[in-house]
Amino acid sequence: MSPAVRYGAIGFGVLALGAGFFFAPAYLNAYLMYLLTWIAIYAIAGTGLTVLMGWTGQIALAHAGLFGVGAYATAYLAGHGWPWPLAALTSSTASAGLGALVGLPAARLRGFYLAIATLAFGELLHQAFVQLTPLTRGPQGMAVAPIQLDGIDTPSLVWYLAMVMLAAVMVTLTALGRSRIGRCLKAVRDIESATGSLGISAMRYKLLAFAISAFLAGLAGAVFGQLITFLTPDLFDLPLLVIFLVQLFVGGVNRLSGALIGAIFVIAVRELLQSHVVSSLVPALVGSGQTLAFGLTLILVVRYLPGGLTSLPGRLRSRRPRPATLSQVE
Amino acid sequence: MAQQVISGLAAGSSYALLALGLVVTMKTTSVPNFAMGAMGLLPVYVIRSLWSQLHLPYGLAILAGIVVAFGMGWVVERLTIRHLIGLSHFTTVLMTIGIWFALNSIVGLLWGYEPQPLPGLVSGSFDLGQVVVTNAQLMTLAVGLAIAGWLIVFFRTTWGVRMRAVAEDPLVPRLLGVRVATISGLSWAIASGIAAIAVLLSAQASVLNPQSGDDLIISGFVAATAGGFSSIGGAVIGGLALGVLENLAGAYLSGAAASTVALLGIMVILLVRPTGLLGPGTGREV
Numbered sequence: 257m258s259p260a261v262r263y264g265a266i267g268f269g270v271l272a273l274g275a276g277f278f279f280a281p282a283y284l285n286a287y288l289m290y291l292l293t294w295i296a297i298y299a300i301a302g303t304g305l306t307v308l309m310g311w312t313g314q315i316a317l318a319h320a321g322l323f324g325v326g327a328y329a330t331a332y333l334a335g336h337g338w339p340w341p342l343a344a345l346t347s348s349t350a351s352a353g354l355g356a357l358v359g360l361p362a363a364r365l366r367g368f369y370l371a372i373a374t375l376a377f378g379e380l381l382h383q384a385f386v387q388l389t390p391l392t393r394g395p396q397g398m399a400v401a402p403i404q405l406d407g408i409d410t411p412s413l414v415w416y417l418a419m420v421m422l423a424a425v426m427v428t429l430t431a432l433g434r435s436r437i438g439r440c441l442k443a444v445r446d447i448e449s450a451t452g453s454l455g456i457s458a459m460r461y462k463l464l465a466f467a468i469s470a471f472l473a474g475l476a477g478a479v480f481g482q483l484i485t486f487l488t489p490d491l492f493d494l495p496l497l498v499i500f501l502v503q504l505f506v507g508g509v510n511r512l513s514g515a516l517i518g519a520i521f522v523i524a525v526r527e528l529l530q531s532h533v534v535s536s537l538v539p540a541l542v543g544s545g546q547t548l549a550f551g552l553t554l555i556l557v558v559r560y561l562p563g564g565l566t567s568l569p570g571r572l573r574s575r576r577p578r579p580a581t582l583s584q585v586e
Numbered sequence: 587m588a589q590q591v592i593s594g595l596a597a598g599s600s601y602a603l604l605a606l607g608l609v610v611t612m613k614t615t616s617v618p619n620f621a622m623g624a625m626g627l628l629p630v631y632v633i634r635s636l637w638s639q640l641h642l643p644y645g646l647a648i649l650a651g652i653v654v655a656f657g658m659g660w661v662v663e664r665l666t667i668r669h670l671i672g673l674s675h676f677t678t679v680l681m682t683i684g685i686w687f688a689l690n691s692i693v694g695l696l697w698g699y700e701p702q703p704l705p706g707l708v709s710g711s712f713d714l715g716q717v718v719v720t721n722a723q724l725m726t727l728a729v730g731l732a733i734a735g736w737l738i739v740f741f742r743t744t745w746g747v748r749m750r751a752v753a754e755d756p757l758v759p760r761l762l763g764v765r766v767a768t769i770s771g772l773s774w775a776i777a778s779g780i781a782a783i784a785v786l787l788s789a790q791a792s793v794l795n796p797q798s799g800d801d802l803i804i805s806g807f808v809a810a811t812a813g814g815f816s817s818i819g820g821a822v823i824g825g826l827a828l829g830v831l832e833n834l835a836g837a838y839l840s841g842a843a844a845s846t847v848a849l850l851g852i853m854v855i856l857l858v859r860p861t862g863l864l865g866p867g868t869g870r871e872v
Binding site: 313315361364365372376380383545546547548551553555559 | 618666669670674676678679683686688689691692807811849856
């Protein structure tokens with residue numbers, strides 16, 4: 257295929273896809289649209305984790321809390337008269353700042369110490385959502401004022417918001433991954449001890465990865481607030497952390513597409529377990545079945561498919577099993 | 587003040603015990619076990635069921651529960667951890683997080699999410715003038731110190747030395763005829779038993795719910811981190827200190843302050859001295 261034809265085909269595909277998403281509110285039923293929006297939001301947060309855990313190789317367990325920071329701060333600011341886009345941007349930047357703060361020890365800590373520190377930080381944020389009642393209304397919960405735009409209903413607006421953001425994030429991060437910065441992040445993961453002699457400051461790039469991932473977690477949280485319309489602290493606790501981890505590792509931690517595929521997976525599993533068939537067959541599964549499924553999925557993926565679903569085509573093509581995918585250079 | 591210190595020491599004793607469980611799996615299989623709290627929780631639910639539904643004497647139920655804990659630790663190690671030997675902490679952290687949530691939801695599935703009362707182990711107290719010390723507090727502290735002492739001795743026995751050797755290098759001990767798989771399974775069994783005792787002591791004369799293990803795991807990590815994940819004495823002192831600090835913060839600042847002491851403490855320790863306050867001076871490559 258000549259380049260002209262290929263780019264023409266890609267261009268046409270993108271246009272067709274764009275048109276499909278643009279007119280989706282007209283033909284999709286409301287519930288499916290709600291689920292797809294949810295998937296896009298998780299995918300935005302997931303791509304941030306791909307940058308941090310996949311590319312840079314840092315364990316981070318604080319992102320459920322950072323997602324909550326984006327949701328709560330945006331709702332608070334927008335509730336106090338800020339225009340929503342400004343509120344969302346400010347909150348995501350605040351989340352990025354917090355992410356860099358929790359990333360500071362990353363320069364000195366390795367592996368599981370970082371896991372403990374970030375887990376504690378995420379719990380600290382959860383405690384803050386519970387305790388700072390003047391800002392968050394604590395366990396009572398906080399209603400989110402819906403965004404308004406003339407001539408368009410809120411669910412459609414949230415749909416466009418999530419889809420446009422996801423597309424922008426995907427394009428930006430794909431470019432970032434191929435740039436010098438992306439290669440430096442992967443160098444920090446693969447050859448950290450050599451980065452100093454190459455003139456790469458490992459610490460600076462770790463902090464950058466923490467900030468980027470926290471920013472995207474915050475941004476996703478801001479949109480999530482619009483989708484869910486009512487915030488309680490428990491939305492941003494350990495169960496969400498497990499969902500993020502399952503999403504990331506089922507999809508494949510090294511690839512941006514993994515974040516999207518993982519998001520589809522977790523929402524599909526959740527819907528399946530809440531579906532009428534399962535709830536009538538095994539009523540007990542409705543409550544804790546989801547956590548059980550996600551816990552077992554994490555165990556199985558780590559044990560049998562460390563590169564996630566997106567590593568399957570490559571694994572099937574090459575007969576020899578590849579070395580551990582976590583350290584594989586793309 | 588003295589009253590707060592006494593209750594702090596008793597609470598800290600459970601933290602220290604959970605930290606000891608963490609130190610044992612770290613010392614032998616080099617796995618930071620995020621599932622430790624959940625592994626201690628399930629056997630305690632078994633104990634409660636044996637006592638309240640099968641009407642076993644409480645002491646006998648506890649013994650049976652600890653046997654269950656040993657078995658569960660062995661099985662978990664056999665099914666999951668053994669296949670990950672030699673892989674990075676990145677992998678084992680994720681695996682143990684998976685185990686943590688799987689076990690927690692199994693507890694929720696089998697026993698529900700309603701808090702269930704757990705009887706006290708001993709009753710009575712005595713008055714020392716200004717402070718009142720309950721027998722339960724004394725017993726908790728004594729059990730914690732006894733298990734720590736037993737572990738210190740144990741790591742000097744043949745089996746203990748084998749465990750430490752396996753942690754250092756899984757290959758060479760195998761060449762010397764040490765059954766690495768047995769050692770690794772045994773350490774998870776012991777750690778799981780200790781965790782069950784930790785959860786049992788912290789929930790005694792109080793209620794048990796599926797979150798009981800989660801509440802302990804962060805505190806356990808703080809205590810283990812204080813000892814650099816290798817020092818038994820460090821884990822005990824770290825646990826007791828954390829318990830006392832939490833109680834003082836709860837009494838003199840606020841209830842909310844008490845629950846953030848552990849979370850802030852761990853970040854401060856890791857920022858100031860990442861190898862642990864009482865751990866080895868040189869960091870172990872992790």
